[in-house]
Amino acid sequence: MSDAMDFLLWTKGPMFNIAMAIFAIGLLARLVEILVLGRSTNYAEPRANEWMPGFRTVLTRTVADPGTFKRAPFNVVVGWVWHIGFLIALLLFIPHIELIKGVLGISWPGLANPVVDFFTAVTLLSLIATLVHRMTHPVKRRISTVEDYLVWTIVFLVVLTGYLAYHRLVNPYPLALGMHILCAEIFLIMLPFTKLTHIFTAFIARWYNGAAFGRKGVQS
Amino acid sequence: MATPKRPDKTLGESLRAHGLSRRGFLKLCAATASMMALPASMVPRIAAALEQAKRPSVIWLSFQECTGCTESLTRSHAPTLENLILDMVSLDYHHTLQAASGDAAEAARMTAMEANAGEYLVVVDGSIPGPDANPGFSTVAGHSNYDILMETVEHAAAVIAVGTCAAFGGLPQAKPNPTGAMSVMDLVKDKPVINVSGCPPVPMVITGVLAHYLTFGALPELDGYGRPMAFFGQSIHDRCYRRPFYDKGLFAETFDDRGAQEGWCLYRLGCKGPTTYNACATMKWNSGTSWPIEAGHPCLGCSEPSFWDGGSFYEPVSVPLTANARTLLTAGAAGAVVGGTVAAVAKHRVKKADANRQPVTIEELEKKL
Ligand code: SF4
Numbered sequence: 001m002s003d004a005m006d007f008l009l010w011t012k013g014p015m016f017n018i019a020m021a022i023f024a025i026g027l028l029a030r031l032v033e034i035l036v037l038g039r040s041t042n043y044a045e046p047r048a049n050e051w052m053p054g055f056r057t058v059l060t061r062t063v064a065d066p067g068t069f070k071r072a073p074f075n076v077v078v079g080w081v082w083h084i085g086f087l088i089a090l091l092l093f094i095p096h097i098e099l100i101k102g103v104l105g106i107s108w109p110g111l112a113n114p115v116v117d118f119f120t121a122v123t124l125l126s127l128i129a130t131l132v133h134r135m136t137h138p139v140k141r142r143i144s145t146v147e148d149y150l151v152w153t154i155v156f157l158v159v160l161t162g163y164l165a166y167h168r169l170v171n172p173y174p175l176a177l178g179m180h181i182l183c184a185e186i187f188l189i190m191l192p193f194t195k196l197t198h199i200f201t202a203f204i205a206r207w208y209n210g211a212a213f214g215r216k217g218v219q220s
Numbered sequence: 221m222a223t224p225k226r227p228d229k230t231l232g233e234s235l236r237a238h239g240l241s242r243r244g245f246l247k248l249c250a251a252t253a254s255m256m257a258l259p260a261s262m263v264p265r266i267a268a269a270l271e272q273a274k275r276p277s278v279i280w281l282s283f284q285e286c287t288g289c290t291e292s293l294t295r296s297h298a299p300t301l302e303n304l305i306l307d308m309v310s311l312d313y314h315h316t317l318q319a320a321s322g323d324a325a326e327a328a329r330m331t332a333m334e335a336n337a338g339e340y341l342v343v344v345d346g347s348i349p350g351p352d353a354n355p356g357f358s359t360v361a362g363h364s365n366y367d368i369l370m371e372t373v374e375h376a377a378a379v380i381a382v383g384t385c386a387a388f389g390g391l392p393q394a395k396p397n398p399t400g401a402m403s404v405m406d407l408v409k410d411k412p413v414i415n416v417s418g419c420p421p422v423p424m425v426i427t428g429v430l431a432h433y434l435t436f437g438a439l440p441e442l443d444g445y446g447r448p449m450a451f452f453g454q455s456i457h458d459r460c461y462r463r464p465f466y467d468k469g470l471f472a473e474t475f476d477d478r479g480a481q482e483g484w485c486l487y488r489l490g491c492k493g494p495t496t497y498n499a500c501a502t503m504k505w506n507s508g509t510s511w512p513i514e515a516g517h518p519c520l521g522c523s524e525p526s527f528w529d530g531g532s533f534y535e536p537v538s539v540p541l542t543a544n545a546r547t548l549l550t551a552g553a554a555g556a557v558v559g560g561t562v563a564a565v566a567k568h569r570v571k572k573a574d575a576n577r578q579p580v581t582i583e584e585l586e587k588k589l
């Protein structure tokens with residue numbers, strides 16, 4: 001405990017730089033690779049335009065169609081709830097906005113702390129529900145890999161440590177805050193090399209899909 | 221020169237000799253109890269203990285410091301609890317305050333040490349150039365700070381490190397720490413060390429620790445940094461009267477906006493209250509007049525280790541120390557080059573394979589079958 005402040009300053013100092021560098025190198029390497037490789041040339045004559053159907057699919061695949069909802073309502077509802085809660089906590093909590101402003105120089109209005117706190121609590125509960133579901137659902141259990149559990153763990157830890165730090169449930173506080181920052185840094189480092197990359201690639205993939213449909217002239 | 225032997229008068233006698241009435245004495249005991257967060261039922265016990273207590277000999281050593289800690293203790297408005305408690309000890313050596321100087325002063329220190337061996341308290345303010353640093357960086361009467369400290373604490377009952385410099389290295393230890401400054405607890409391992417941090421510390425905390433020692437003959441309960449729990453047990457943020465604004469999400473964003481005028485939370489202006497443990501929010505400064513956050517300025521975190529190296533005083537706690545958009549862009553550019561190269565190599569390989577492809581006709585294939 002006596003080195004809590006040193007630990008906090010390490011996470012805010014050198015470790016933050018390392019995490020950010022690995023994140024940026026890894027993410028850009030993957031994105032540029034994907035975009036430069038593109039898709040193999042399609043020699044068939046296009047039946048229609050690619051662009052609009054691409055964007056349409058970005059939208060339509062984001063909102064689940066009734067069939068998907070009927071088949072897996074839990075996935076759709078809980079998935080949406082925790083993603084939104086996570087984004088609210090990440091982007092609209094004032095200390096996070098200050099962090100982004102400090103690093104990138106851009107900022108936007110935030111939400112009052114109790115509102116963010118509520119969404120964080122909901123996110124935590126939803127995340128637990130997703131884990132229980134994953135471990136009890138016969139199909140999901142079989143298709144889950146070690147990476148899936150690893151990704152769940154780091155996301156959960158980021159939110160949990162943030163909640164503990166905000167409510168000052170761990171003493172001394174510099175230790176609590178340092179743990180939260182460290183978890184967020186591990187998250188950043190893991191992001192380009194795990195399924196977490198979907199934060200950036202999901203929409204690209206959807207566009208490619210939609211564009212391919214459009215080209216063939218099928219409904220996107 | 222009078223021998224600064226341990227005075228034989230009890231504290232009660234000494235205070236009465238200073239004209240303190242019985243009533244005044246009990247008031248002092250009650251204040252001491254509340255200051256140390258002890259129940260009122262303890263007051264008679266404190267009174268009895270203080271009445272009988274012998275005034276301990278105190279040797280005050282000043283090293284790499286700015287005298288702010290001594291100022292904090294002595295410049296509080298008179299007559300105060302601080303003055304009264306100063307009467308509780310026999311301050312046998314304090315080279316800023318004592319009349320004697322040079323050899324006479326040093327002799328006073330040696331005499332006090334001999335006469336009260338094993339029982340005297342050592343108070344230190346300022347950090348110490350460590351054993352590996354140039355001893356000439358800071359000397360008193362021709363001796364290095366390190367030698368004086370080690371010699372003086374050898375037969376002490378306990379050491380009280382007053383101020384963040386003595387407790388954690390403070391300003392002298394801030395990067396790049398040119399004098400190899402170290403804290404008392406870095407150097408003194410075989411004696412109890414109590415840290416009363418702060419830049420400067422709240423005067424009542426210094427006297428509170430002395431009062432506790434006199435009353436109970438033992439040191440108070442300490443936190444992970446060796447600071448008395450009674451004063452450092454809670455963070456500034458936990459006791460801050462602006463906390464309701466933090467909880468509601470109402471922040472001052474400049475020093476003269478509406479939020480500042482309405483007294484909203486100073487987090488966005490760089491307040492380090494959330495990570496700082498000190499008694500300012502409850503004891504306040506200048507005899508309870510006000511304190512920095514009440515005056516509209518964010519807490520600097522002055523009672524915590526490395527507070528000079530903890531980033532700008534005006535950046536919020538959540539902002540990283542050195543990371544900036546350039547780090548991100550440079551790393552991103554490097555990543556883009558890596559990704560581009562990998563993709564280009566892959567494409568090139570496919571093209572080459574295409575170029576070298578040996579077409580096979582159906583006839584040839586059928587022949588092979
Ligand atoms: S002013 Fe500082 S200590 Fe007070 S509530 Fe705001 S952040 Fe906490």
Ligand code: SF4
Nearest residue numbers: 498500519520521522
């Ligand atoms: S408010 Fe903070 S910086 Fe100011 S004296 Fe108190 S602990 Fe130190």
